[in-house]
Amino acid sequence: MGVQREPREEEQAGNTGTPAGSGPAERYGTAPAAASGPRPGTFTPGGTAASGDPGPVGGPDAAGEQAGLDTGALPVVLECRDVSIRFGGLVALAGFNLTLRQGELVGLIGPNGAGKTTVFNLITGIYRPTAGEIRLFHRPIAGLKPHRITQLGVARTFQNIRLFGNMTVLDNVRTAFHSRTRTGVIPAILRTRGFHAEEQAVTRRALELLETLRLAHRAEELARNLPYGEQRRLEIARALATGPRILLLDEPAAGMNPSESRELRDLIEEVHRRFGLTTLLIEHHMDVVMSVCERVVVLDYGRTIAVGTPDEVRRNPAVIAAYLGEEAG
Numbered sequence: 001m002g003v004q005r006e007p008r009e010e011e012q013a014g015n016t017g018t019p020a021g022s023g024p025a026e027r028y029g030t031a032p033a034a035a036s037g038p039r040p041g042t043f044t045p046g047g048t049a050a051s052g053d054p055g056p057v058g059g060p061d062a063a064g065e066q067a068g069l070d071t072g073a074l075p076v077v078l079e080c081r082d083v084s085i086r087f088g089g090l091v092a093l094a095g096f097n098l099t100l101r102q103g104e105l106v107g108l109i110g111p112n113g114a115g116k117t118t119v120f121n122l123i124t125g126i127y128r129p130t131a132g133e134i135r136l137f138h139r140p141i142a143g144l145k146p147h148r149i150t151q152l153g154v155a156r157t158f159q160n161i162r163l164f165g166n167m168t169v170l171d172n173v174r175t176a177f178h179s180r181t182r183t184g185v186i187p188a189i190l191r192t193r194g195f196h197a198e199e200q201a202v203t204r205r206a207l208e209l210l211e212t213l214r215l216a217h218r219a220e221e222l223a224r225n226l227p228y229g230e231q232r233r234l235e236i237a238r239a240l241a242t243g244p245r246i247l248l249l250d251e252p253a254a255g256m257n258p259s260e261s262r263e264l265r266d267l268i269e270e271v272h273r274r275f276g277l278t279t280l281l282i283e284h285h286m287d288v289v290m291s292v293c294e295r296v297v298v299l300d301y302g303r304t305i306a307v308g309t310p311d312e313v314r315r316n317p318a319v320i321a322a323y324l325g326e327e328a329g
C-alpha cells in the first residue's frame, strides 16, 4: 500500500497538503552510493552498439550541449544551468542542463540511482544545488521555499505515493485545491457565505478533476482502499488541483501492469494537452516514455549521457551501455 503518513512541512512541495512519505533525507540517508558495475534496467534498446548507428546523439559533452541549447520559439519555462548537488562524497547530479519550453513533454530516464528524483527535488526547492542555477519562468528559484515554487506553478507527484489514506478521494483533491483558495481561517471558523461559496466551487472543481482522471466513481471511497493504479491517478489529480503550469511526474506507471500503463500513457497525454502543461516525466516503463515524449534526457551516475528523440536515445550506445552495464561501443 502506497498510502503514507501525514505531511511534514519541510518536504511539502508547496502548501498543497501534499502528504509526505519518508523525507528525502530520511529516505536516502542510509542509501548506498550508486553501485558500480552492471545495473539491470527495463530499457529495451531499439538497436545495439554493434549496429554501428549511434544516431545523432553524442556522448556526455554533446548531450550536455543539446540539453542546454534549445532553439525552439516557444517561451522557456524552466532552465537548469550547470546544476550540481553532492551528498557528502556522492555527486548525485553533475553539471545538469535542461531547458524546457512551454508545452513540451520531456522524459527523464536513467538506471536506478542516476539522479532523476534529485532533479525533481531541486526544481521543487526541496534540495538546494551545490552549484549552478535553476530558473522558473526566468526567475532564479534560489532561496525559495517549496510552497512558493508550487505557487509559481510547479506541481509534482512522488515515486512513493503520498495520499491522505484516511480521507476520501474527493477530500484528497479538495485539500490540494485549498493551496490556492483565498479564504482565511476566520471565515472558515465563522462559516461565512464567502466560505461556503468557495467550498462549493472547490468541490465542483475537484469532482471535475476526478472525472478527468477517471476517478469520479471513487469520490466517496477512502484513498487507502483504492487499487494502486488509481492511487497513482489520484496523485496526479492532486497535483493538477494546485493549478500548475509545469507538471513533474515521478514514475507514475510504477507497479502498473501493461494495460494499466497503456491507459496511464493516454491519460498523461490527455492531461498534458488539456491543461496546457509543460511536463517532465520520470519513468522506467520505456513504452510509456518512448511513446509520449518528444525529447528524452538520459542520466547515469548524475551525468547527462544523452539527449534526443526517443528513437535517437534508444539507439545511443552510451544509453544502451548504461542500462546493460556495458562499456559503450
Ligand SMILES: Nc1ncnc2c1ncn2[C@@H]1O[C@H](COP(=O)(O)OP(=O)(O)OP(=O)(O)O)[C@@H](O)[C@H]1O
Pocket: 024, 025, 026, 028, 029, 031, 032, 033, 034, 087, 090, 091, 092, 110, 111, 112, 113, 114, 115, 116, 117, 118, 119, 159
Ligand atoms: N538526501 C540524500 N542524501 C544522500 N544521498 C542522496 C540523497 N538524495 C539522493 N541521494 C543519492 O543520489 C543518487 C541519486 O538518487 P535519485 O533518487 O535521484 O536517483 P533516481 O535516478 O531517481 O533513482 P531511482 O530510479 O532508483 O528512483 C543516489 O545514489 C541516492 O542515494
